[in-house]
Amino acid sequence: MNRTFVSIFKKELIHIFRDVQSLFMVLSMPLLMLLLYGYAITLDMKGIDIAIIDQSHTPESRQLVDRIASTDFFHIAARDVPVDIIGDLFKTRTARCALVIPEDFARTLSSGRETRVQLIVDASDPNAANFVTNYVGQVISRQNASGNPGSHALFSVSPRVFYNPDMRSADFFVPGLIALILILISTLLTSIAIVREKETGTMEQLLVSPIRPLQLILGKVLPYTMLGFIDGVLILVVGSIWFNVPIEGSLLLVLAMMMIYVVTGISLGILVSTLAKTQAVAMLVAVMLTILPSMMMSGFIFPIASMPRVFQYVSTIIPATYFLQIIRGIVLKGNTIANLYQQAAILLGMDVLLIALAVRSFRVRLE
């Protein structure tokens, strides 16, 4: 009976390799998305136009100004202009913000008292304003850290800075992308593979044979598991080499968790295939069940805590939610299984449930 399983497995591999278009898409799509998120859709801002008004003109103030000038974040659009034209600068979009260093800057600094600089931000784009405030805050913290005791940071430091000192989105996105791509590919390809047999009519032929549902399902699913896994590894490798995403934790753990997650996607795909009659429907359902929730509600971009309560509940049944925590945890924070056993257990539970459901609903008769 094993030969039955192997025959299905071999056949599926042949289908995969002969369908050059799909194969190409499966391997190139992750890379494309990686490039997209890595370069084009960056949530980093660069070259923010800033007006610097240094009323102090001391070595200390110049040091601060140099720090600002030397980062990619800012581009000094105006220097030492009168304070009252700041409004005009904003109106004409010459600058998005202005830093005013008061005349007594150096004196208060050396006296160890709380020193203030004034940051004026054009908040007509609140998002941008947020970035500006954060970046300036960072620059100032560094200034503080470089040995000027007694100066306070004006702004609170966001916890992200701790683990992502450059606040680079790549570090944030690459693990997230893995979560997205893996579930999309595994669900999509699996569901299509099974529905294709139904659509072309070969399923009828297969059913009248010694084959058992589990053999058919596993034989079809295994090649896609491998493919999904390869995709995940591909993203990780390219991400770490090209985008310099560090992998703090155990690589082995990452791979093991990826396996569990891919199986979740696959079981979902099998379930979809038992319900869909045509490949078109299978594709649509697969995409809707994976991309939308995984992108919007799993914490991929938007923090779960910032979502309405209803969506927070929804996020608890999305596999990507847990996998994201797992992979970001391992890659960015060096988590071990001790930190992540809960999420891993939930994913495994989902696997078992989905597979059981899929095998149950797989129809052995034609009606």
Place this chain on the structure above:
Amino acid sequence: MRDTNDELAVQVAELSRSFGSFVAVDRVSFSVARGEIFGFLGANGAGKTTTIRMLCGLLVPSSGSGTVAGFDVMRDYERIKHRIGYMSQKFSLYDDLTVRENLEFYGGMYGLNSRRIGERIAELFESVGLREHADKLAGDLPLGWKQRMSLTAALIHDPDIIFLDEPTSGVDPVSRRSFWLLIYELADRGKTVFVSTHYMDEAEYCNRLSIMKLGRIVELARPADLKSKYGVPTMQEVFLQAVSGDE
């Protein structure tokens, strides 16, 4: 004295079509009179489909000459298309539209305005007898009625020539006969009918048949004459003998 060309729906001479170095149709010549029911037989790959496509204005011949419905096959193939009604095998209908809606759709496709479509539908319901099913979903019709519906759709723009592709495949013998009665009536009214089929009993209903083999016409005659020529009682056997032999 009438110009004989008026009576000929199709007249082709030395019609050929090649695809690269492959000669699909090799210097085929024949003529079909108006009101004739003309059958195309041949094994797959014999050139039957290619010939038909050239006659329907869907493909330009590589060489040769001829006219279909008065239009030149080389130069005016676009206009030939509009004078032909096509009934496909397995009756391409929209299962979730009613009979009437299907017909309105096809009418629109052929560029008829809504008033004309309404007229045609009324006329056709009269002659084809579909009125009682007008508002039923096409998918719910029994096969015999689907067949009629499909024929009606092919006739909506009142073409001079209708082309039937295995029109009675799988249909029960009674419905098949009432369908052929319809076709005979259409032919009596001057419509020319082409039939392409693998069903030898459909071939029996044709006035004349052409059998193609390897791109050439090997037989062109009436069914009765072919049967006596080969000394066999059925078209099935005529076909087998005409087409087999040197492979």
Place this chain on the structure above:
Amino acid sequence: MTAQTQLPIAVRELHKRFGETTAVDNVSFEVEPAQIFGLIGPDGGGKTTIIRTIVSLISCDSGEVFFQGRSVAREPGYVRSNVGYMPQRFSLYQDLTVAENLTFFGDLFGVPKEKLTRRIEQLYEFSALGPFRTRRAGALSGGMKQKLALSCMLVHAPEVIVLDEPTFGVDPVSRNDFWKILKTLAREGTTILVSTAYMDEALQCDRVALVYRGRLLAEDRPENLKLQYGEPLYLAATDAPHLAYNAIHPSGLCRECNLFGDGVHFTLAEPATAEQVAQRCADSGVPLSGTHRIEPALEDLFLKLMKE
């Protein structure tokens, strides 16, 4: 019933409904070993439903089906592992080669490797597909695809094969070849149940059942069936069959009156005579070449039985 264990296929009082429609209505028949049994009838008549029930793809509402003595309803695994099944509009794996398709089905049925290789070679000879073994199935012609589907079904050497409209859409020459192959198989001991809408293929079977609207209209050897006609049949020979039909049909002179390519086949309603029919045609201006008696063919019988 000891006879059951001997029979490759036994269908008893099969009933099947789909919603409101009765697809199969009290159908019973038996297929003997090494016999070619044909289910003949138009689409929608129930042939496919009967076949699918036999191979356990569909369950029946009542009645029983036995495959080599085992109940199909109770032991579907048995029939599925042992029958050779070629479904309607069979499909092969288009992107797999001929060889790969054959090997796949061999592996699927667990045919031992050595036997499989030998058998595939035999099938290549048998089907003349040897020279095309590395060609993708999608690139084969209609007739070759059909032979490949048949070979794939035969690769596990089943004793009983069931084919649902295997010759659909294929030209007459290939159809002829296909039936020659079926006959060879039967001679070598394979039992064959085949369904078709082509009336002429009925004559190639050992036994024929006419299926219409879910019921068996008749079941016998083809030559016996023709004898079932029961009354004299005449032909009104003419080049304009429809004109003859329009003249004869409303005349009340005939019971059966059917259009054919060579004219009208009719039976007489007492006390009419064939001469009267000829006269009626002449009166209506129909170019008749004569009326004479003919042997009823299967189609004539089918037409008669359909109306009952």
